[in-house]
Amino acid sequence: MEISSLHEDVVSKLAESGVFGRGIDLFGRADSLLGLHRQGTTLRGWCCGSQMDAYWLSAVVRGGKVAGFRCNCPYDDGGICKHVVALLLRWCHMPEDFALVPPMEELMQRCTSQELAQMLEAAVERDPKFLAQLAPHEFTMPSFDEWDDDYDPDNDDDDDGEIRWFSARS
């Protein structure tokens, strides 16, 4: 399905009012959003927050609505964060700023199977969940619930490319 246009009112309803205001500020700040691109119905980019951190974020837009979003910032207070607000407002007002990236299938066809294997290996090093998806009969992700209460593999803020190792409890 092709991505659709989006109205600012739709975005404002997804965020707490204070958060929406901070998102407008971010949207208005030059260079707050970097690496903007879209692939199918998914918009992605980086957003520089107030602390000079760059967050990796994405949003799926279908039928004039936001079907999903993701940001690796720590915000967890209801609705979308200010970074996603800024990303969506950019799409509302300046969709031409998003570079168009072909679908994954098309990108895969450009690679040799050896190149794809190397990329998957790198992806598994970053996140072993990929291996569980690739080889579900041979490997399942262990549960860390009783080992490290603080670690939630689905909510890993450390998304800067470094491998995050566990320190086993003695």
Ligand SMILES: [Zn+2]
């Ligand atoms: Zn965020």
